[in-house]
C-alpha cells in the first residue's frame with residue numbers, strides 16, 4: 001500500500017494533472033483504497049448486486065483493490081474507467097493476464113464512450129468526491145461542481161430514448 005503524494009490544496013484532487021503525477025510516482029503494484037475497502041462494502045454489494053453476472057461500470061477506479069476483490073468474489077464483468085492514462089496503463093499491466101474479463105479504459109466519467117444500456121450497475125467510490133473539492137459553500141456549490149456532478153450522473157444513467165408514439 002502507498003499513501004502517495006499529498007497535494008498542497010484540497011482543490012488539487014479535482015485536477016487530472018494531480019492524479020497523473022501521483023500515479024506516476026507509484027509502482028504498478030501500488031494500491032490504495034479511499035474511504036472503504038471491499039471487506040467493508042461486501043455485505044451491501046451482495047444485497048444490491050445479487051447477480052454475479054451483472055455488467056458493472058467502475059467510475060474512477062484509481063488503484064483501489066475494489067474491482068480485484070469483487071472479481072475474486074465472482075463479479076467477473078467489471079469495466080474500469082479513470083481519466084489518468086498512467087493509472088490505466090498500470091492497472092492493465094497488473095490485471096490484464098490474471099483477470100482477463102476485466103476491462104480498463106482511460107475515460108472521463110463526465111463523457112463516457114459506452115453505448116446506452118451497456119451496464120446493469122455503476123459504482124463510484126470517491127470519484128465524485130474528488131470533483132467536489134473546489135472551495136465553496138456545501139449548501140450552495142460552485143457552478144463547476146454542479147455541472148461536473150450532473151454530467152457524471154447523466155452519463156451513468158444514459159438510456160436509449162424509447163420511440164415516441
Ligand SMILES: C[S@@+](CC[C@H](N)C(=O)[O-])C[C@H]1O[C@@H](n2cnc3c(N)ncnc32)[C@H](O)[C@@H]1O
Pocket residue numbers: 019032033034035059060061062063064066081082083084087107108109110124125126127130131
Ligand atoms: C479519490 S480517488 C478514488 C479511487 C478509487 N475509486 C477508490 O475508491 O479508491 C479518485 C479517482 O477518480 C479519478 N477521477 C477523478 N475525476 C475523474 C473524472 N472526471 N473522470 C475519470 N476519473 C476521474 C482520479 O484519477 C482518481 O483515480
